[in-house]
Amino acid sequence: MSPPLQSEPQLPDDAGHRDGGMKRDGGKGAAVTMRDVAKVSGFSPATVSIVLNNAPLAQYIAPATKKKIEEAARKLGYRPNAMARFLRSKRTHSVGVMLIDITDPYCTPILRGIENSLYQASYAPILADAHNQKNRFERALEMLLERHVEALIVVANWTFVDIHVLADFNKRNIPVATIGWELPGDTTSSVMVDNEAGGRLAVEHLYKLGHRKIAFIRGPKMLIDSAPRWKGIQKFAHGAGYEIDQSLVVQLPDSLDPNSSFDGGFRLTEELLQKRKKFTALMAFDDLTALGAIRALTKAGIEVPGQCSVAGFDDVALSAMSAPSLTTVRQPLETMGNLAVNAVLEGINASQEKRDWTISHQKTSPELVIRESTRAVSLSTADD
Amino acid sequence: MSPPLQSEPQLPDDAGHRDGGMKRDGGKGAAVTMRDVAKVSGFSPATVSIVLNNAPLAQYIAPATKKKIEEAARKLGYRPNAMARFLRSKRTHSVGVMLIDITDPYCTPILRGIENSLYQASYAPILADAHNQKNRFERALEMLLERHVEALIVVANWTFVDIHVLADFNKRNIPVATIGWELPGDTTSSVMVDNEAGGRLAVEHLYKLGHRKIAFIRGPKMLIDSAPRWKGIQKFAHGAGYEIDQSLVVQLPDSLDPNSSFDGGFRLTEELLQKRKKFTALMAFDDLTALGAIRALTKAGIEVPGQCSVAGFDDVALSAMSAPSLTTVRQPLETMGNLAVNAVLEGINASQEKRDWTISHQKTSPELVIRESTRAVSLSTADD
DNA sequence: CGGGCCTCTTAAAACGATTCAATAGAATGT
DNA sequence: ACATTCTATTGAATCGTTTTAAGAGGCCCG
Numbered sequence: 033m034s035p036p037l038q039s040e041p042q043l044p045d046d047a048g049h050r051d052g053g054m055k056r057d058g059g060k061g062a063a064v065t066m067r068d069v070a071k072v073s074g075f076s077p078a079t080v081s082i083v084l085n086n087a088p089l090a091q092y093i094a095p096a097t098k099k100k101i102e103e104a105a106r107k108l109g110y111r112p113n114a115m116a117r118f119l120r121s122k123r124t125h126s127v128g129v130m131l132i133d134i135t136d137p138y139c140t141p142i143l144r145g146i147e148n149s150l151y152q153a154s155y156a157p158i159l160a161d162a163h164n165q166k167n168r169f170e171r172a173l174e175m176l177l178e179r180h181v182e183a184l185i186v187v188a189n190w191t192f193v194d195i196h197v198l199a200d201f202n203k204r205n206i207p208v209a210t211i212g213w214e215l216p217g218d219t220t221s222s223v224m225v226d227n228e229a230g231g232r233l234a235v236e237h238l239y240k241l242g243h244r245k246i247a248f249i250r251g252p253k254m255l256i257d258s259a260p261r262w263k264g265i266q267k268f269a270h271g272a273g274y275e276i277d278q279s280l281v282v283q284l285p286d287s288l289d290p291n292s293s294f295d296g297g298f299r300l301t302e303e304l305l306q307k308r309k310k311f312t313a314l315m316a317f318d319d320l321t322a323l324g325a326i327r328a329l330t331k332a333g334i335e336v337p338g339q340c341s342v343a344g345f346d347d348v349a350l351s352a353m354s355a356p357s358l359t360t361v362r363q364p365l366e367t368m369g370n371l372a373v374n375a376v377l378e379g380i381n382a383s384q385e386k387r388d389w390t391i392s393h394q395k396t397s398p399e400l401v402i403r404e405s406t407r408a409v410s411l412s413t414a415d416d
Numbered sequence: 417m418s419p420p421l422q423s424e425p426q427l428p429d430d431a432g433h434r435d436g437g438m439k440r441d442g443g444k445g446a447a448v449t450m451r452d453v454a455k456v457s458g459f460s461p462a463t464v465s466i467v468l469n470n471a472p473l474a475q476y477i478a479p480a481t482k483k484k485i486e487e488a489a490r491k492l493g494y495r496p497n498a499m500a501r502f503l504r505s506k507r508t509h510s511v512g513v514m515l516i517d518i519t520d521p522y523c524t525p526i527l528r529g530i531e532n533s534l535y536q537a538s539y540a541p542i543l544a545d546a547h548n549q550k551n552r553f554e555r556a557l558e559m560l561l562e563r564h565v566e567a568l569i570v571v572a573n574w575t576f577v578d579i580h581v582l583a584d585f586n587k588r589n590i591p592v593a594t595i596g597w598e599l600p601g602d603t604t605s606s607v608m609v610d611n612e613a614g615g616r617l618a619v620e621h622l623y624k625l626g627h628r629k630i631a632f633i634r635g636p637k638m639l640i641d642s643a644p645r646w647k648g649i650q651k652f653a654h655g656a657g658y659e660i661d662q663s664l665v666v667q668l669p670d671s672l673d674p675n676s677s678f679d680g681g682f683r684l685t686e687e688l689l690q691k692r693k694k695f696t697a698l699m700a701f702d703d704l705t706a707l708g709a710i711r712a713l714t715k716a717g718i719e720v721p722g723q724c725s726v727a728g729f730d731d732v733a734l735s736a737m738s739a740p741s742l743t744t745v746r747q748p749l750e751t752m753g754n755l756a757v758n759a760v761l762e763g764i765n766a767s768q769e770k771r772d773w774t775i776s777h778q779k780t781s782p783e784l785v786i787r788e789s790t791r792a793v794s795l796s797t798a799d800d
Numbered sequence: 801c802g803g804g805c806c807t808c809t810t811a812a813a814a815c816g817a818t819t820c821a822a823t824a825g826a827a828t829g830t
Numbered sequence: 831a832c833a834t835t836c837t838a839t840t841g842a843a844t845c846g847t848t849t850t851a852a853g854a855g856g857c858c859c860g
Binding site: 447449450451461462465466469471473496497498499500501502503504505 | 815818
């Protein structure tokens with residue numbers, strides 16, 4: 033297809049010079065190295081390196097030289113060997129991304145945010161999935177340490193109490209950021225949604241729609257998010273002079289399966305219904321819980337939102353597609369991924385330039401997304 | 417907490433021997449190297465390497481020696497530097513994982529399958545997300561090449577025609593496997609669901625429920641999956657002597673947004689309804705399309721499955737949670753991830769041992785998952 | 801004319817592992 | 831007693847870069 037390369041002959045003219053033509057490389061994948069570029073261009077490896085990296089010394093290199101070297105590199109299809117580069121420069125340009133459970137739909141947008149920001153900054157993400165298991169978590173961290181990642185991002189909404197391997201990251205001055213949870217102390221940056229504000233947003237919405245008999249499905253104790261969301265609800269109630277009926281408050285059990293809250297929501301709602309205590313709205317811990325609740329309500333012949341409004345939390349992808357579509361509190365997940373990357377990048381740059389920098393604990397603002405599952409309380413149900 | 421280490425003194429006794437105590441390492445992250453282990457244990461780096469890797473030569477090493485070295489390594493918290501190791505041994509133990517769009521819910525289980533199999537085999541996944549953009553795809557491949565991944569796995573259900581960067585992988589003998597699509601030629605392994613069988617499965621199910629007026633929403637031309645699914649449908653119809661009513665067949669437009677099929681399903685179903693041509697069942701290209709269709713039907717006052725059955729394809733996470741839950745054809749996504757990893761690992765091992773190995777094109781069996789959205793045709797609607 | 805200062809280029813020493821060939825001592829066989 | 835084979839260990843080369851210090855000219859200035 034393409035015409036034969038002009039200087040094809042000079043390419044392998046002294047191949048095998050290094051080890052007398054031993055049995056290495058079967059002739060196919062002979063990687064072209066910097067020395068090859070040096071040889072072809074007629075300059076030394078040092079010069080090649082300086083030119084190709086546009087190092088400070090490049091200002092002294094004659095333009096003609098640069099051109100020749102760049103051309104040779106291009107012609108040979110030279111690609112620097114990242115490993116060699118890393119070994120010498122101590123920079124791997126990779127970042128560990130640890131998901132505690134990739135199955136959680138909440139992870140996907142975060143992951144996209146992380147990947148995107150890393151890509152922009154020319155870092156490569158090395159992925160690890162802990163499968164909710166502590167030993168996998170630790171083994172994976174170990175692996176990331178061996179690979180000398182320059183930073184670590186951990187995505188989780190719950191986690192093991194003592195992760196002493198994380199201490200190794202601090203010892204080695206590797207910046208760590210967490211998304212969805214916070215580590216006590218000031219060693220680790222974090223990005224979380226403002227759960228308290230989110231809880232408030234949702235209950236306020238229901239309240240303003242006229243609902244006064246609101247059932248609540250609280251999140252499992254294990255999850256970091258549960259407490260602050262509930263706190264936001266309580267604070268709003270207190271401020272509005274609204275008294276929460278404790279008999280309408282239930283709580284999801286602890287569970288490691290991120291999709292279990294659907295079942296949980298379903299069961300708890302059925303239990304609530306059995307109590308025969310009327311409620312005109314239900315606020316669920318998260319979207320899956322809300323979907324489970326809707327399922328239970330529908331099954332019991334209660335129309336959503338006609339007879340009962342339901343609100344969720346998170347705005348995962350399916351919330352917009354469910355029937356009825358779900359009113360929920362959106363977490364800016366992708367943005368949170370970006371922010372975490374920014375935080376660790378700042379850390380990397382700082383220690384590169386021997387600057388000091390400070391750990392950040394960021395809270396992002398949740399946003400109320402009103403869809404079909406909530407509606408102003410109807411007279412017939414309200415006056416029940 | 418722990419008692420002072422016995423041999424603490426001998427540890428840094430000759431620190432700085434290498435470069436006369438220059439300004440390097442501020443004292444914090446001093447990485448412990450193999451030489452340190454050698455020094456402390458009293459043996460040479462060579463011996464340490466042999467012992468710690470349990471290399472063939474290790475059979476000649478005295479047990480006492482092994483013990484001392486291992487202990488020293490443990491005490492010092494020695495962690496081999498992966499980059500150095502890679503440089504010498506030419507093995508990075510990493511695999512590139514390229515997603516054409518991570519946002520697609522279909523990717524998540526595949527990703528878990530890939531990650532899991534790689535983890536078992538002690539390979540690290542380097543993640544890349546093409547965002548449906550050709551230039552990102554290529555730049556990411558470039559990056560993976562520089563990092564000398566030992567294999568590449570590409571997840572996509574459509575893709576750009578000419579990816580000449582992939583040729584570089586072949587040139588370098590790096591095994592490539594694709595999930596969800598196939599490359600012509602025998603250079604690349606692939607794993608796909610048997611779409612034809614799946615299409616058949618779904619339509620057969622509807623047929624057996626008594627449906628004879630079935631509407632079809634075909635997939636976009638761009639997607640690899642569309643044609644074979646349709647073929648499976650046609651073949652079944654032909655075999656069963658069932659004639660597809662072409663006026664009930666519509667097709668999704670091409671689109672890059674993986675979530676657009678929900679809207680597509682919604683709109684196309686509305687159009688079908690406007691035609692006022694009766695149908696008792698609808699078979700959608702995938703789950704999101706099906707959900708969109710259900711939405712449109714419900715909106716038009718048509719009950720699902722009471723008045724119209726709907727079947728999807730894929731069994732993404734939300735299918736089980738939607739209302740009504742969706743009858744669909746499940747792709748064994750996680751398994752497909754595993755299979756792709758097996759394929760490339762086989763390639764890696766083969767070229768390691770200078771064996772030949774063959775490209776594989778695997779088709780996994782889809783599985784019909786019957787849920788609430790389909791039902792036997794009712795007399796009232798059938799006799800319309 | 802010799803020293804100082806540019807400009808352009810390179811030799812050589814890392815980086816931290818792996819691995820081959822070599823060594824030295826002990827045991828064995830003839 | 832000497833060659834041979836094991837056992838146990840190591841020196842030194844190597845992987846492909848980056849980077850420092852230095853070298854070779856050329857030019858200017860006093």
